[in-house]
Amino acid sequence: MxxxxxxxxxxxxxxxxxxxxxxxxxxxxxxxxxxxxxxxxxxxxxxxxxxxxxxxxxxxxxxxxxxxxxxxxxxxxxxxxxxxxxxxxNPPKRPVAGLQAGAVVASELHPSVCVGANAVIGQDCRIGENCVIGAGCVIGDGVVIGADSLLHAGVKIYDGCVIGARAILHSGAVIGADGLGFARDAERRWVKIPQIGRVLVGDDVEIGANTTIDRGALDDTVIGNGVKLDNLIHVAHNCQVGDDTIMAAMAGLAGSTKVGKRVMVGGKAGFSGHLEVADDIVVSAATNVTKSIDKAGVYTSLVPIQTHADWVRNFSHLRRLDAMAERVRELEKKLAELEKKS
The missing domain is CATH 3.40.1390.10 (MurE/MurF, N-terminal domain)
Known part of the structure; x- marks a missing residue:
């Protein structure tokens, strides 16, 4: 053009x-x-x-x-x-509609849908008009994909998951795998808990290469409209991500975390499970979020880079921090007693 x-x-x-x-x-x-x-x-x-x-x-x-x-x-x-x-x-390239060599399709498709070589689409799927299912994709039974969505080569969507309209899923993305759900028995062995929820992805969502979104254990994992997820992100079971939130590479949400709307998450940031993060929050790269955040703002917990010698020296002080705090409390107590006597 x-x-x-x-x-x-x-x-x-x-x-x-x-x-x-x-x-x-x-x-x-x-x-x-x-x-x-x-x-x-x-x-x-x-x-x-x-x-x-x-x-x-x-x-x-x-x-x-x-x-x-x-x-x-x-x-x-x-x-x-x-x-x-x-x-x-730079408009996106669109392949010719129809089935390419080796595609295996067990659901009825609109004539405008393109299915790449060796892709597999299971039974009872609903694939919207003008969708592109790239080579080697595997779409499980009962999956719903909205109109004009693009799945690059090698995307995997497990049974029953729902993808909204105009979604872009990059190669290696896995939607709907089991979350880490296990109970321990008396012999300290792990007993698997079937993950029977789904993943629900809204409209206009982009999911990066090799990003994984786990299905819910009981309820659904939900990704809101307009969410943008970079490569190599993990969203665990039962998480909720609000509309128009963006997350950079290698960020991770532990199970049942709820992230609000328009949140911006830096690379390698991690969220402990069962947290709630309010709307319009910015989380800096490499930050560890270990408690809920209920007020909009910018949050950071990373340690600035320094020489190894400085880090060793500063960390040695950090190891004695609890003892130093106890000594300060004792000194404050003695000072208060002296002030009373005077």
């Missing part, structure tokens, strides 16, 4: 400054952009990069409009505008 700046602004909005006839064929970074490409700048402090960039036009804030005399589109949020322009210039 190639558009003039005038055509682009006509589709996406913004204020155009400069030649409206300039042709754009792709989005690129400021550093790597070439002629015919559009770059964006969110931080005016990095404006010096505009002078050396080869981009034909830029996406800038109104305050940064004077940093270049080349064509520019002015908008309050250049990064958001860039995202929408990137979608426009």
């Amino acid at each position: 190639e558009l003039s700046l005038d055509e682009l602004v006509g589709r996406l909005g913004g204020e155009l400054v400069g030649d409206p006839a300039v042709r754009i064929r792709q989005i690129a970074s400021i550093e790597a952009a070439a002629e015919g490409e559009l770059a964006f700048l969110s931080n005016p402090k990095l404006g010096a990069a505009l002078a050396t960039s080869r981009a034909s036009a830029f996406i800038l804030t109104p305050k940064a409009a004077g940093l270049t005399d080349r064509p520019r589109i002015l908008t309050a949020d250049p990064y958001l505008y860039f995202a929408r322009a990137a979608q426009l210039f």
Whole structure:
């Protein structure tokens, strides 16, 4: 696709400054952009990069409009505008509808559905119009997938799970595997508890590669509308994730954790089980959340990086922290007694 700046602004909005006839064929970074490409700048402090960039036009804030005399589109949020322009210039590829070689399908499908090579679809499934089921996917019995959803190669969805419309599931995602449900008998052996709940995934959800969402033990595991999960995330049984929450790679939710709406979770953050996290909370990367959070804000528990020698020295103090606290309490008590006598 190639558009003039005038055509682009006509589709996406913004204020155009400069030649409206300039042709754009792709989005690129400021550093790597070439002629015919559009770059964006969110931080005016990095404006010096505009002078050396080869981009034909830029996406800038109104305050940064004077940093270049080349064509520019002015908008309050250049990064958001860039995202929408990137979608426009890079529409998803859609394979031809129908069954490819080796596909095994035991459910009736709409003619618009594409099923990739060696994919398997079980009985009593309802697959919406225009869905793409990638090569090697395995869809269990009774699964529901909403219209216009895309499953990349190798996705596994267990029996009875529900995926909403316009979902994107990346390779290796596993939806509906058993959660860690076991009871211990008198001989300290583990007795499996059948996991009879489902996974319910809302509309417009994206689930990253090798991310796993366990089915509920009794009730369902629920992923709300608009949720974005990065690669290598684990959501345990009976968790609930609110609408428009986003989680970065390697984050993990232990069983029965409830995360609110519009929550932002950094990479490798971990949540203990049976917690409740309110709406509009930000959890920093590598943070361990061990208790419920009921107030919006930014929460962090990681230790800043330091040299090994400093870490050893500081940790040695930390090991004596309880004893030091007891000594402080004793000193405070003696001080209070001295103040009474005086």
